[in-house]
Amino acid sequence: MTGFGGGAAIVGIGATEFSRDAGRSELQLACEAIRDALGDAGLEPAAVDGIVSYTVDPVEETELVRSLGFREIGFSSRVPYGGGGSMGTLLHAAAAITSGAAEVVVAYRAVRARSGASRFGGPKTRPSPTSGHSGTTAMQWCMPYGVLTPASWMALNATRYMHAFGVTNADFGRAVVQLRSYAETNPAAWGYKRPMTLDDHQASRWIAEPCIRMFDCCQETDGSVALVMTARDRAADLRNPPVVIGAAATAGLFEQEIASDHYRPDLAVMDGSVALARRLFDSGFRRDELDAAMIYDAFSPILLMQLEALGFCGPGEAKGFVADANLGLDGALPTNTNGGLIGEGYIHGLNLVLEAARQLRGTAVNQVAQARRVLVTASRTGAILTRD
Amino acid sequence: MVTADSAIYWDAAAERRLVAQRCAGCGALRHPPRPMCPVCHSLEFEAATLSGRGTLYSYAVLHHPQHPAFDYPVLAALVDLEEGVRLVSNLVDVEAADIEIGMPLEVTFAPTVDDRAVPVFRPAR
Ligand SMILES: [Zn+2]
Numbered sequence: 001m002t003g004f005g006g007g008a009a010i011v012g013i014g015a016t017e018f019s020r021d022a023g024r025s026e027l028q029l030a031c032e033a034i035r036d037a038l039g040d041a042g043l044e045p046a047a048v049d050g051i052v053s054y055t056v057d058p059v060e061e062t063e064l065v066r067s068l069g070f071r072e073i074g075f076s077s078r079v080p081y082g083g084g085g086s087m088g089t090l091l092h093a094a095a096a097i098t099s100g101a102a103e104v105v106v107a108y109r110a111v112r113a114r115s116g117a118s119r120f121g122g123p124k125t126r127p128s129p130t131s132g133h134s135g136t137t138a139m140q141w142c143m144p145y146g147v148l149t150p151a152s153w154m155a156l157n158a159t160r161y162m163h164a165f166g167v168t169n170a171d172f173g174r175a176v177v178q179l180r181s182y183a184e185t186n187p188a189a190w191g192y193k194r195p196m197t198l199d200d201h202q203a204s205r206w207i208a209e210p211c212i213r214m215f216d217c218c219q220e221t222d223g224s225v226a227l228v229m230t231a232r233d234r235a236a237d238l239r240n241p242p243v244v245i246g247a248a249a250t251a252g253l254f255e256q257e258i259a260s261d262h263y264r265p266d267l268a269v270m271d272g273s274v275a276l277a278r279r280l281f282d283s284g285f286r287r288d289e290l291d292a293a294m295i296y297d298a299f300s301p302i303l304l305m306q307l308e309a310l311g312f313c314g315p316g317e318a319k320g321f322v323a324d325a326n327l328g329l330d331g332a333l334p335t336n337t338n339g340g341l342i343g344e345g346y347i348h349g350l351n352l353v354l355e356a357a358r359q360l361r362g363t364a365v366n367q368v369a370q371a372r373r374v375l376v377t378a379s380r381t382g383a384i385l386t387r388d
Numbered sequence: 389m390v391t392a393d394s395a396i397y398w399d400a401a402a403e404r405r406l407v408a409q410r411c412a413g414c415g416a417l418r419h420p421p422r423p424m425c426p427v428c429h430s431l432e433f434e435a436a437t438l439s440g441r442g443t444l445y446s447y448a449v450l451h452h453p454q455h456p457a458f459d460y461p462v463l464a465a466l467v468d469l470e471e472g473v474r475l476v477s478n479l480v481d482v483e484a485a486d487i488e489i490g491m492p493l494e495v496t497f498a499p500t501v502d503d504r505a506v507p508v509f510r511p512a513r
Contacts (some may be wrong), residue, residue, distance in 0.1 A: 123455040140394060141420055144506045145478045146450065146458035155448035156466050156476070163446070163489045209449035209461070209484070254426070262466055262476055263420070267446065 008094040009235045009242035010385070012041025012228030013354045018188060018345035021115040022222035029224035030059045030110035031067045037226040042239035043104060048228075050075040050102030052092045054085035054348075059110050075102035079250065081380055082258040083298060084272075086349030088381035091248035093229040103230060109350040110224035120220045120346065123148035142260050151217060151299060153260040155208030157267045158301035162211055164268035165316030171323070172216055172300040173201035176342060178327045179297065180215075183339025186365045190219040191343040216300040221345035225354050232388070241388060243357045246373070247283035248383040251275035256380075270302065272380035273309035280375075285384050287311055291371040292359050293333050294352035296378035297340040307333075310377065329366060337366040349378045353385075360387045394421050396435050402504040404497045408473045410436035419473045440495030441512065442469035449484045467493055467509050481510040 014036030016022070016029050038045060048070045051061045061076050075096040079088030089107035096102040113120035124139060147153060161167060177198050183191025196215065204214040235242035253272050255263040264271055281287065287310075295310075297303040304318035312333055313321040321327075327335040338344040338355040345351065356374040358364040364371075372387045390398045397419070400407040408419045413430030424431055450462040463479040479487060480496065492512035497505040 122453055140390070141476050144500065145464060145476055145508075146455065146462035147464045147476060148455055149450075149453060152448060152450050152462075152464060155450070156446050156464060159448050160446035160466070160489070206449070206451045208464075209451065211448065214452075260476075263474055267466075 004094045004098045004245060004248070006244045006246050006386070007232055008097040008229055009232045009244045009388070010227050010229050010353070010357050011235045011238045011240065011242055012037040012039070012043065013226070013357050014038070014040055015188070015225045015351065015354060016223045018190065018221050018223040018347070020220075020222060022112055026058045026110040026112055026116070026224070027063050027067065029112075029222070030064060030108050030226070033110070033224035033226035034064065034068055034106050034108055037106065037228045040240060041228045043228060045069045046071045047104045048106050049073055050093065050096050050105030052077050052079070052089045052096075052105055052107045053109060054079040054081070054089060056082055057109055059108070064108070075105065079381060081252065083296065083349045084258060084379035085250070085381055086296070086378045087248075087353065087376050087383055088250045089227070089350070090245050090353070090376070090383040091250055091381065094245045094248050097229060097231055103234075105229045106226060107229065107350070108224065108226040109348050111346070111348055112222045113346055113348075114220040114222050116222070121149055121151060121217060139260070147260075150259045151207045151212050153262075154299050154302060155211050156262055158211035158299070158305075161268045161301060161305055165319075167304070167316070167319050169210060169213060169216070170198065170202060171319035172211070172304065173198050174319075175303050175322045175327065176201055176215055176300050178322070178325070179336055179340040179343040182337050182366050183343025186339050186344060189339045189344040190221065191339050211301055212299055216342075218298045218341035218346040221347060223345065223347050225347045225351045227350075227353060227357075235388075241361055243360045244386045244388055246384045246386040247280050247285055249276055249279035250381040251279055252380055269315065270305045270309040270379065273306050273377065276377065276380050276382050277310045280382055280384060281311075283384070285373065290333065290373050290375050290384070292337060292356070292368045293335045293375040293377070294356045295335055295375075296349050296352065297336060297342050298346065300342060302379065303336075303340070306377065306379065310375075329368060334368045337364055337368065352376055352378070356385050360385055393423050397421050398504070400435055401497065401507050404505055406438045406440050406495050406507045407435040408438055408471065409433045417471055417473055419475065438469055438471050438473065440469075440507075442467045442493050442509070444479075444487070444489050444491045444493055445474060446489060447479065447487050449487075463487070465509060475507070478508045479510070480508050
């Protein structure tokens, strides 16, 4: 049961500017994004009775309630899996709304990934206190070996993928060129008016050889985004057309870690995304009726790997799918039309949901004509959003 | 960093032994360590000494960003041991250009702080 009968909808979106130094706290950033999302919806703070985020957000729910003036919270939750949990906020919110646990749910993410105490892409030498990397797992198996960064963790999987299917770094570069082309026209994006060619990509320095160059990495970003969700039948009275949560799902597998996901048998396939796709498309939606997709691209290799795992092309076929311009506005699956996390910025994935909502409202900078169904996914969490 | 659940692995490594947990209930090997066998739920286990022989499953030559505790480039590896256990480790005694997925490897031990050591891998001789 992943469909919820379309009973819940996104009715408000809000965002701060995206920058490299916000000059204010994550709490303030979150407050600003949520205030703007409530204003976009036309709802008062007192209407909010649910709060959802995902692991490693530094903003405490109690502090949000205190600053924003929420009155009584009936439901709160956090999705595991780091940024891979970002789209799980839609499942949690829809489950809360359709079960009656909450009427109006806010989802948020606030980061100072560039200017904060620890740069997101920088070396990690201790487990994050809020990441769930306690006990025996994750970091301690990598840290003694200098495998300290998200790029290094994912590179081990990406090299295996390249080996399995004869993929080159230039194949990843072609996807990055498409993302940067979208970003070039998006005033909110880091990549706004910053054109990039495949030659530029191939000249950028190695981060992790043979798979990840500098331009394959998302932008460490400061900022916050927020969503307001409520029941679809209530949405009719609100300010903007509802973006219906048609289906939502998450999938976490045996022996799977978060970014340091090295223990599944075949790392050339993102099998968490395979499981996610099965759950999502069990709802009755079909891949060929999607008008666009927003796919978590913290690093370019996982964009191609997810295109395969989600079933948009066969194993090893993503490089051809990308080279044939299928991610572009005239392609089979316009993807990450805001520039993605690589071109727009990295609000830990959740900014991709805002782009999906803009596509369905018809207000995107790089608008897909008559977009009616848009997929949002982050590795092992995702949703299908629809225009009412 | 070492926790109550992971000490079995790192303490053996400090003595230059490569081990994995073997369930005392059903005999299943497992890594990373954990308190309970996921097959039979036994809480009893032993430290099974492994051969140290395996093949390179994947790798990455790490250039940036850099941490002062390591020499760059770091040769990061996923090693599939012949007993069916996969490890994150480093490659030593090999040039980056000579690394090939599938190459046979054997364990050796690299000293770390406090007179301890961690398992690393070199081309099999
Ligand atoms: Zn057992």
